């Protein structure tokens with residue numbers, strides 16, 4: 001049999017097979033993203049006085065809400081669990097790690113659901129953070145467990161896509177996966193608050209998210225069947241044995257400057273997006289005077305825009321290259337938007353326009369950044385590389401909400417209204433740093449020839 005005939009036997013060379021695999025893992029991730037942001041539009045209820053808002057208020061402070069929101073990253077960062085997740089992925093593979101991570105997501109969700117649905121007396125001192133009510137601390141514990149699962153699932157899914165799409169439509173596939181995930185975020189931002197109100201409690205939205213995560217475990221098990229078939233077909237056509245992961249290879253990863261630029265760009269860019277979304281619903285109410293029942297719909301526009309734009313920019317990168325340029329433009333737009341949010345302009349129309357522009361930025365950077373990693377780092381280290389990037393990003397996801405929660409608390413007037421100038425200036429500063437890093441990445445690409453400005457699809 002000729003080499004060409006052998007290559008055709010690989011399952012991932014079948015277009016329908018690789019897009020089916022992508023669809024399956026994307027659905028699992030979408031359920032995860034729904035759960036990540038299911039609490040974001042509920043901030044006005046969580047921070048309303050106990051029993052207020054038709055009995056839905058939980059009486060959390062802005063500081064407590066910030067502590068809870070950051071919990072997503074606590075175990076990932078402080079217990080290094082995300083870093084270990086990357087090592088587990090490279091050592092034990094996609095099937096084991098994927099199942100482990102989806103089960104962790106579901107387990108963490110159940111803890112959070114239990115905490116929010118029950119009354120607990122007293123408070124707990126959390127070293128280095130502050131004193132929070134027991135309910136907040138248990139909910140944060142659940143969210144921290146969930147966060148470990150969600151991040152490890154994220155790196156696993158990235159590796160799945162690289163496995164199936166290298167040499168094909170890699171950036172488009174990553175864009176489609178991210179877009180599908182954003183559907184989950186948009187659904188959470190848009191529907192969580194009305195759903196909680198209709199069902200008579202915040203915990204109803206969390207329960208819905210937990211049910212979806214349970215479905216996510218089952219969906220991933222279906223992917224495992226496909227993954228086994230892909231491995232069998234790849235083994236049948238492999239001409240050279242694939243090099244395995246060795247701990248000694250990590251040195252090479254740490255010495256790659258381009259890798260660090262991507263990691264810190266990821267930290268700064270995402271610091272200006274995900275933590276911002278946690279506070280955006282209340283921003284719309286207090287700064288732009290939007291009705292509380294509709295306020296979640298404006299932040300929901302952000303992920304909705306990216307649903308179309310991320311695959312679109314991904315296919316531009318696949319065909320024409322210019323990955324570093326796309327990241328520079330995205331970082332500039334992020335800075336512009338947060339700069340405008342910091343200004344004393346209170347028109348809700350402006351808020352919508354800015355949110356749409358932020359959607360473009362949020363389409364540009366991820367569509368170029370994630371497919372650029374395999375151009376800098378070899379496949380055998382990819383799990384660890386994605387894990388380290390996510391790890392560094394999680395430092396921001398963990399600590400920035402805590403910081404912003406404290407800033408909002410400090411800027412709350414006697415009437416309970418928050419002045420967002422300082423908050424939004426902080427977010428704009430993240431954008432400025434992202435611009436500088438993306439230029440450095442472009443220069444490093446010129447120096448090292450990673451090919452970030454080159455197309456991904458091989459002609």
Ligand SMILES: C[C@H](NC(=O)[C@@H](N)CCCCN)C(=O)O
Nearest residue numbers: 033036151154178274366390393
């Ligand atoms: C693909 C990328 N994922 C991440 O950055 C995750 N580490 C964060 C997931 C947070 C979920 N709301 C992305 O979403 O662009």
